[in-house]
Amino acid sequence: MSVIEVHNLTKKFGERAAVEGLSLQVEEGEVLGLLGPNGAGKTTTIRMLAGIIAPSSGSAIVADHQIPSDIERLHEAIGLLTESPGFYDRFSAYRNLEFFAGFYSNIDAPVQIEKYLKLMGLWERRENRVGTYSKGMKHRLALARALLHEPKVLFLDEPTAGLDPEAAQEVRELIKRLSGEGRTIFLCTHNLMEAEQLCHRIAVIRTHLLALDTGYNLRNRFFRREIIIQVQSLDSAISEAVKRLAFVQRMQIENNRLTVELNEPEQNRPELVKAVVDAGGRIMEVFENKQPLEEIYLKLIREENESEP
Amino acid sequence: MSRKRILNILLKEWQVLFTDVGSTMIVILLPFLIIGQMLLYVWLAVNFAGDKAMDIGVFQNAIAKLQVAIPGVAGLSGAEPFLVLLLNQFTLFLLLIPVMIAMNTVTFSIVDEKLSGSLEALLATPVRTWELLLGKALAGAIPSLLMTWLVAGVFLLVITLMGWGNLVGMVMTPVWFLSLFLLTPAITALSFLLGVIGSSRAKDAKNAQNIVMVVILPLFGLIAIQVTGVAWLNTLSALGLAVLLLVIDFIVLRIAVRLFQRESIVVKWR
Numbered sequence: 001m002s003v004i005e006v007h008n009l010t011k012k013f014g015e016r017a018a019v020e021g022l023s024l025q026v027e028e029g030e031v032l033g034l035l036g037p038n039g040a041g042k043t044t045t046i047r048m049l050a051g052i053i054a055p056s057s058g059s060a061i062v063a064d065h066q067i068p069s070d071i072e073r074l075h076e077a078i079g080l081l082t083e084s085p086g087f088y089d090r091f092s093a094y095r096n097l098e099f100f101a102g103f104y105s106n107i108d109a110p111v112q113i114e115k116y117l118k119l120m121g122l123w124e125r126r127e128n129r130v131g132t133y134s135k136g137m138k139h140r141l142a143l144a145r146a147l148l149h150e151p152k153v154l155f156l157d158e159p160t161a162g163l164d165p166e167a168a169q170e171v172r173e174l175i176k177r178l179s180g181e182g183r184t185i186f187l188c189t190h191n192l193m194e195a196e197q198l199c200h201r202i203a204v205i206r207t208h209l210l211a212l213d214t215g216y217n218l219r220n221r222f223f224r225r226e227i228i229i230q231v232q233s234l235d236s237a238i239s240e241a242v243k244r245l246a247f248v249q250r251m252q253i254e255n256n257r258l259t260v261e262l263n264e265p266e267q268n269r270p271e272l273v274k275a276v277v278d279a280g281g282r283i284m285e286v287f288e289n290k291q292p293l294e295e296i297y298l299k300l301i302r303e304e305n306e307s308e309p
Numbered sequence: 310m311s312r313k314r315i316l317n318i319l320l321k322e323w324q325v326l327f328t329d330v331g332s333t334m335i336v337i338l339l340p341f342l343i344i345g346q347m348l349l350y351v352w353l354a355v356n357f358a359g360d361k362a363m364d365i366g367v368f369q370n371a372i373a374k375l376q377v378a379i380p381g382v383a384g385l386s387g388a389e390p391f392l393v394l395l396l397n398q399f400t401l402f403l404l405l406i407p408v409m410i411a412m413n414t415v416t417f418s419i420v421d422e423k424l425s426g427s428l429e430a431l432l433a434t435p436v437r438t439w440e441l442l443l444g445k446a447l448a449g450a451i452p453s454l455l456m457t458w459l460v461a462g463v464f465l466l467v468i469t470l471m472g473w474g475n476l477v478g479m480v481m482t483p484v485w486f487l488s489l490f491l492l493t494p495a496i497t498a499l500s501f502l503l504g505v506i507g508s509s510r511a512k513d514a515k516n517a518q519n520i521v522m523v524v525i526l527p528l529f530g531l532i533a534i535q536v537t538g539v540a541w542l543n544t545l546s547a548l549g550l551a552v553l554l555l556v557i558d559f560i561v562l563r564i565a566v567r568l569f570q571r572e573s574i575v576v577k578w579r
Contacts, residue, residue, distance in 0.1 A: 052432055072435045086426025088321070090328050102317035103434035116414040145430065 003028045003153055004049065009058035012228045018044040019206045022058070028152075030176075031185040033199030033298060035192065040206045042188040043083065046155045049186065050080045063152045076104060079146030080227045081156045081273025085138040087133030093122055093141050096130055097148060104149040105256050116144035119156070120174065136203040143174060153184045158193060169302050172198060210300045224249070225265045228270060232282040241279035243282040245272060259289065318444025319451075326414060326448065335413045336452050340406040340460040341448060347402050348467060351395045359388025368394065370538025378541050379479050389456055393479050394536065400480075400488045401532045401542075407453040407497035408524045410565075414502035415449040416517035434524055437564045446501040446565075453496050461489055487547040495554035500524050502561045509569045 004026035019041035026032045034042050047053045049062055049069040060067040063077035087096045094113060101109035112232045117123040120140040130138065139159060146154060160168035167284065168191075175198055179185055189195050195202050196215050203212040211218060219225075231238065234256045242251055242260060247268045250261040258276070262268045265288055273286060313527030326332050326527070354362065362368050372390045375397070376382045382390050422428040465477055500521055534540050542550070 050433055052429065072437065075433060075435040078433075080430065081430045082426065082433075084426035084429075086428070086430050088325060088427060089425070091324065099317065099433060100430065103314055103436050105435075142430070150502045269355070 001028050002026065003030075004032075004060070004062050005185065006049070006060045007058055009043070009045070009048060009060055010056050011048055011053070012056045017207055019048070019055075019205075022205065022208065022209055024203060024212055026184055026186060027180045029179075030201065031179045031187060031199045033195035033202045034186065034188045034205060035190075035195055035202060036205040037046050037301060038190075041072055042159075042205065043157055045205070046080070046157050046186065046188050050078055050155045051075060052080075076149065077151055078153045078155060079149070079151035081139075081142050081146045081154070081159055083158045083161060085142035087130040087138065087141065090129060092127045093117065093130055093133070094126040096141070097145055100145050101148050110147075112148045112150075113144075116147050119177075120144045121170075123242045134162050135168070136170060139167065139171055140174065142143060143171065147178070151183075153180065153186065156185060156187045158189060159187070160191060162187070192297055198292045204297060204300050206301065206304050210304055211296075215293055215296075218293070219291055222296050222299055223291040224261045225263075227260050227262055227265055227269055227286065229260065229273070229276055229281075229286050230284040230287050231256050231258070231276065232284060234258065234281070238276055238279040238281040242272065244277055248272070256284075311437070311440055314440045315444040315447070318436075318441060319448045322418065322448030323452075326452075332414055336410055336456060340453075340456045341376055341463070343405055343409060344399070344460050344464055346403065347399065348464070348471075351392070352471070354395065355388050355392045359391050362391045363388060363528055365539045371536055371541075372538075374538055374541040378484075378543055379482060381479055385476075386457045389476065392473065393476055396473070396476060396480050397482075398532050398536060400485050401535070403457055403464075404488070404493060405525065406457045406460060407450065407493065408500045408521060408528070410436060410453040410456070411449055411497075411500035411504040412518045412521045414443060416508050416511075416521060417503050418445050418449075419505065419508035420511065420513055420517060432556055438569050439562070442502075442505050442565050442569060443562070444496070445508075446505050446534065446562075449498045449504065450494075453497055453501075454494055457493050457497070458489060483544045484542055484547045484566040486514060487551060488542075491551035492547060492554065494560055495551050496524065496528075498558040499554060499561060502558065504563050506561070506565045506568055511564070 002025040004024075006022055006024050009019060009022040010017060014025060020071060022041075024032075034045060038040050044053070048055050048058055048067065051062075051067055051074045054068040059108075062074060065077060066076035067074065088099070091099070094117070097113045097117070098109060101107060101113060114123065117126050120143060121138060122144070125133075125137070130141065133141065144161070156175065160171050163171065172194060175185065175187070179198065187195070187199060199215075201212060201214050202218065204210040211221075213221065234253065239251070239253060239258070242258060243246060245268075247263055248260055249263060252259040260272060262272070269286070273283065276283060326336065363372070368391060371394055372382070375390065375394050381396075382393050385393065419428065423433065443471070458577065465480070468474070468480070469477060503521050503524060504517065507520030511517040511520065535542060540546075
């Protein structure tokens with residue numbers, strides 16, 4: 001069941017289109033990563049879907065609420081983590097959350113605040129002023145704020161931007177945990193490794209949608225599937241045996257390493273390994289040459305640049 | 310729910326206001342400074358130029374109008390009518406207090422929220438624009454109204470201690486009460502609503518303050534009109550002015566809600 005349905009969503013600021021004709025669906029419990037270079041329209045998309053700004057045209061339904069007509073009820077159903085956490089620095093963490101909790105109906109604020117401060121590991125420092133918090137702590141507190149009212153859908157805008165590796169990893173672990181609870185998460189990020197680690201599907205945008213699929217399918221779409229076999233000593237018997245296999249599309253030899261392009265690596269790999277062993281090869285290692293997501297992303301952006309007039 | 314949300318904003322704004330020493334000082338000390346300074350000028354004017362002032366044409370006109378409005382003035386001697394004329398201007402000076410407090414507090418309200426990044430998170434909650442603006446306006450308006458009333462009481466006490474106790478009855482006229490309990494709340498609401506408009510439209514607090522300045526000029530105009538004898542604020546005109554201001558307040562609240570463009574604030578302010 002789709003929790004987010006976006007149809008031809010467009011946002012123009014004056015003559016300039018920040019987002020154009022964006023259509024996508026996000027299923028319940030899915031983590032969708034939105035990737036794109038600076039100014040690609042990621043934050044604008046999140047702001048439209050979170051009911052902060054109105055689209056110029058197109059429509060979107062988020063958690064059964066039509067945008068932009070049903071904003072108040074939409075805000076009861078979604079949580080937004082903005083790029084900059086934004087708190088009242090002179091207030092304690094508890095007081096900050098208490099203030100934001102005060103806008104939601106039907107929540108037991110003290111119970112929810114305690115639950116999420118504990119989940120974020122901030123309970124012990126709940127009475128400290130937020131101004132004394134580190135960036136990572138502020139991000140975790142912002143995540144707690146976004147979750148106070150148990151939203152069905154979470155919009156996370158650059159949740160790890162500007163954090164040190166340890167703090168970023170902590171936030172990523174929390175996102176994984178939230179995803180594990182079955183929440184639908186719309187994650188906007190620059191970090192390709194993060195997108196790959198956390199997201200079920202990835203949307204690449206640059207004003208309009210360039211690609212939307214799982215990391216696995218995107219790889220298959222843009223790059224050949226290659227298996228690399230490292231043997232102790234490579235001779236012609238081994239290479240001939242591999243060449244004879246019908247499913248081998250292409251083969252490359254470099255030192256004691258065979259790079260073999262296959263149609264369906266999952267199915268063909270055992271037979272390939274068997275052929276090498278039967279030809280007397282002593283295998284050191286076998287692995288798939290996975291193109292990093294970064295390569296796919298850069299390829300998409302380069303193609304888009306080339307297609308621009 | 311609206312009442313709960315407005316109260317939530319109100320309490321947060323008070324916490325922000327009163328945990329900042331500078332802002333607290335403005336709310337508490339500024340009213341006394343304004344009135345104290347004015348009282349000093351009155352004392353200087355009466356003691357060093359009171360008799361001469363009675364001979365100046367514009368003041369004679371003003372005192373003639375004052376005698377019509379407050380018949381007891383006719384029985385006063387020396388510079389006392391001039392003193393009553395000046396003391397009665399405090400009815401209008403007191404109206405400056407909420408305006409000055411608004412300029413120094415509420416104008417920072419939305420600008421600060423935007424600059425700290427908390428506004429976008431706030432706008433992602435179910436709060437309605439009018440609830441947000443009213444909460445912010447009331448949070449400043451209530452303490453300034455209370456301070457104005459407190460200062461009015463202190464003013465009466467001080468003029469008694471300065472030896473002008475016999476004139477207190479000529480200051481506490483029906484216009485004085487109308488001004489304190491109708492005009493002051495109306496001006497307070499107007500100042501704070503304009504402050505909120507300024508704060509939501511301007512890119513920094515200074516520009517927002519300029520919008521509130523709009524209220525000060527008519528007030529000084531009124532004082533000038535009274536002191537120069539052009540006209541005198543009687544019960545009926547004070548009542549009419551109060552009603553007019555309350556209507557303006559309502560219109561300004563509607564305008565404030567319309568002018569508060571969430572999108573423009575979120576997207577354009579950096």
